[in-house]
Amino acid sequence: MSEPLLANAHTILKDVFGYSSFRPLQEDVITSALDGKDSLVIMPTGGGKSMCFQLPALVQDGACLVISPLISLMRDQVEALKQNGVSSAYLNSSLTAPEQREIEEKFLSGEIKILYVSPEKLLTRDFYNVIRSVTLNLIAIDEAHCISQWGHDFRPEYTQLDFLKKQFPTVPIMALTATADKATRTDILNQLGILHAKTYLASFDRPNLNLTVRAAQGRIESIIGLIKQAPNESGIVYCLSRKSCETVAAKLQANGIDADFYHAGMPADVRNNTQERFIRDDLKVVCATIAFGMGIDKSNVRWVIHYNLPKNLESYYQEIGRAGRDGLDSKTLLFFSYADVVQLKQFMEDSPQKALLEAKLQRMQQFAEATTCRRRVLLSYFGEQMERDCGNCDVCRNPPEFMDGTILAQKALSACARTREQVGMRMLIDILRGSHRQEIVQLGYHEIKTYGAGRDHSYFEWQHFIGQFLNLGLFEIAFDNHNILRITETGKKALTGSIPVQITKPESEIERKERMKAPQPSKTALRSNELFERLRNLRKKIAQELEIPAYVVFNDATLEEMAAKHPTTEETLMEISGVGQQKITRFGDAFLTEIIAFVKEKATQGEKITGATHLITFDLLQEGNSPEQIAEQRKLNIVTIYSHLATLYEQGKPIDIRSYLSEEEEVKIIAGIEKTGETEKLKPLFDYFKEEIPYYKLRLAMAVYKKRL
Structure with missing residues (x-):
């Protein structure tokens, strides 16, 4: 190449x-x-x-x-x-x-x-x-x-x-x-x-997504609380059935939330209209079956809620991936109930891939029930191991009690290895607990060294342990080979004692419900930046005029960077991520005008705000004030005012340099700049000219030199 x-x-x-x-x-x-x-x-x-x-x-x-x-x-x-x-x-x-x-x-x-x-x-x-x-x-x-x-x-x-x-x-x-x-x-x-x-x-890690799982009790109240924390943000509520989509949407509407539903049973034109309204930010919340969102390139979805358990981790990962595509912090919330597991298993009953689908559902259930870092669980499913907990999931924020699981892991890994990695989870647990069922005896597994090595723990405790070993990446499931367990490279290290294995103690049902209780919703909005909101409103107006989605103009991450850095020229606007030459040409003036208006307002109100002060000087200059009068009015040093004039000149504003710097002075200072090679600091130039030329003239000449370049 x-x-x-x-x-x-x-x-x-x-x-x-x-x-x-x-x-x-x-x-x-x-x-x-x-x-x-x-x-x-x-x-x-x-x-x-x-x-x-x-x-x-x-x-x-x-x-x-x-x-x-x-x-x-x-x-x-x-x-x-x-x-x-x-x-x-x-x-x-x-x-x-x-x-x-x-x-x-x-x-x-x-x-x-x-x-x-x-x-x-x-x-x-x-x-x-x-x-x-x-x-x-x-x-x-x-x-x-x-x-x-x-x-x-x-x-x-x-x-x-x-x-x-x-x-x-x-x-x-x-x-x-x-x-x-x-x-x-x-x-x-x-x-x-x-x-x-x-x-x-690439890494499957999306660190900007906050992962939370809660018990299904009180779902509607929790959803309403989350939405009301940030009522202007876009979000999706995924539901298992068409009926629940409509029911949840109706309950949200009854609580004053801008919500609607979407599913395959609706007339195509109504469905398409709902999707278009959501894409164009005319609808904030959609309650939908999983058909919704496939391929929607909407970058400013700030949260995704699963009203029901997804059927597998691939679906879950793809669906939560519709939040925070712009890289900004976003929330995901999954509600879990065993009733969903039962219903999903019923859907799979007649499928020719029943065993595969049930195995994947089991991994989804293990994620929902996990008492270890959820991000580590999710990433390990896709073959990616994290060395440490993420700190941005509900388990990390409220960690359960841990215990040393090294010996338990070695028993399970050893038993799996001695079967030549030819068994699934159920068979492995039966071997560890010393089951006498016919299949174990026929295959000779009752004769391996680790047969019965885990009989001091119940079947459900071993389910808890092996689920964590899967989540920690010690095992992986071969979905393409009858869902048997295989030992990973990390598992081999644990088997030889090269790494310790920390797991959580099995919880009682009472403990689990207490841990998964929903916290009280925060009263703080996700975003209260005034300039961001003004830019977002401007973006929506432009998008409506052009009949395009708002995020196609600029995404939220780009607007947030504008709101933080206050670019007031095309050059500084081009430095913002997501702003290319075509968008400068099409939208630059509108966004610069809004930003400049904002910084001027804040500066005149006495607030210190980046990018504002030289613009206030320019307005006063346009009104006929001299630099000295402006310095007096603004209670600023005269050198500071001349520095503003130099910046304005570099930015292309109509500043009459000749009123403050003669052609002879300009030629002399620029020769000094070229001699010293100094284009930023004024002190070396001041010394070069033996302190005979004032700082403000040096600054103005430097502006002329830089603009020529």
């Missing part, structure tokens, strides 16, 4: 998308694509997957084809690309035949750089003829877990995508997903025929 391509990628990252650096792994993935190599990219929601294929597409000749099953995601990403000045489009069933033909013609003529397409459209003969006639620089397959039977959202049409590598062998394929365990990753590579693709596994 040529270095200029990667350098160009860095330039586009800043100028087009407004970011000064890549997120973890992004540059590696982009480099691989530019080298023409296939890849499997597993990055959490909000981790920047789309940038991995968008940037290689933009720096090379040809076009990028993106396969996605999610119509709403296509629309959102295309809209965001267009706002950044990137030629892009999508093809799916939401378009009329003439609209599709027009896009295909533009794609063929090279007018479209990135084209999103549904798998159904991709598999048509007519469209195949289109892509055969286009120079493709990359094929990206988003939501790649849909191709695997082990994935949580299996879609049969995805299994036909293996033709892409066969028909376009020289075009790199990039498969991307937010959630995939080991079995799913292997299956994706096999199904797509990219066996030699490198797997890029």
Whole structure:
């Protein structure tokens, strides 16, 4: 790969998308694509997957084809690309035949750089003829877990995508997903025929998400309390059934909350309208079945609540991932009850994958019942080990009592090893407790050394222990091999005594209920920044005029940085993360005007606020006051006022430098600047000119010199 391509990628990252650096792994993935190599990219929601294929597409000749099953995601990403000045489009069933033909013609003529397409459209003969006639620089397959039977959202049409590598062998394929365990990753590579693709596994950790689990009792009261802490924030309540969606929404509405429901039983136009209102910030809370949110690129969802237990950890992780995509602190809350477990098991009864689904549900239940750091539990499920507790989950905030579980772990690990890792949890517990059931005797497990080594603990206690060993990453479940337990590298260390194992004591039912009681809601809002709210209102107004989602203008993280740093010029606004050249052109004036108005208001009210003081000086200068009069009015040193004038001149304000600095003085001082090489500090220049030229003239000449550069 040529270095200029990667350098160009860095330039586009800043100028087009407004970011000064890549997120973890992004540059590696982009480099691989530019080298023409296939890849499997597993990055959490909000981790920047789309940038991995968008940037290689933009720096090379040809076009990028993106396969996605999610119509709403296509629309959102295309809209965001267009706002950044990137030629892009999508093809799916939401378009009329003439609209599709027009896009295909533009794609063929090279007018479209990135084209999103549904798998159904991709598999048509007519469209195949289109892509055969286009120079493709990359094929990206988003939501790649849909191709695997082990994935949580299996879609049969995805299994036909293996033709892409066969028909376009020289075009790199990039498969991307937010959630995939080991079995799913292997299956994706096999199904797509990219066996030699490198797997890029980003950390699954989303430290900005606060993880909390509570008992289901008093759910509605807890939800109302959380929402009223921050009534202007967007959030999703996930429910197990259509009826509960409607019931919960009605109860929230009765308490004055801007809420509505969403499920597959609604008329399509009503459902779409609900989704659009939520995307555009016209609706704050949606109570929905899991169908809602798939592919919605809304970055400012501040909380996600699960009214019921999800069916597996993949679904849970993907759903909570819809909160805090902009990286700002966000809350997740899961309500747990055994009634949900029973209901979910009933749903699985007739499934051909019943054993697999029940095993995954059991892991979900273990997460909900965990008495160790929940983030460690969640990450270990995806094969990632944390060395320490996260401090941002309910268990870390209210830790239970711990005990040394090293010997218990060694007994369980040893028994598993002596069966050659061929048993599941139930069988392992029966071996440890010395069960005489027929299957154990037939397999000869009653003769292994650790048979009966754990008979001093009950079956339920061993369930508690092994659940924690799974959560700590000592074991993993082979979902693709009858859900047997396998010992991890961490487990091998525990077995040999290389690392200690700390676990919690089994709780009584009374203790568990007491621990999971909901805390009293805080009266402090998540965000009370006045400027942030003003910028958010401005953003919404602009978005409504353009008929686009508000977060497509700027996301919350960008607004928060503006509110903190008070940029008052295009140059300082460009330094804000998420602000690119196209958005400066389109939205810069409006946001700068609002920020400048705010800082002036605060300064005139006597508040010390960054970025305000030189603007107040400018207003007084415009009113006809001299620098000396301004210094007297503002009770500031005259040198400070001249420093304001220098800053204003550098920023392009109409300052008549000749009124304060003669041409002769300017030439003389600039010669001194070039001689000394000093462009920031005034003292070396003051000394260079033997203290004969006052500081304010040095500062003004330096402003002229820097502006020329």
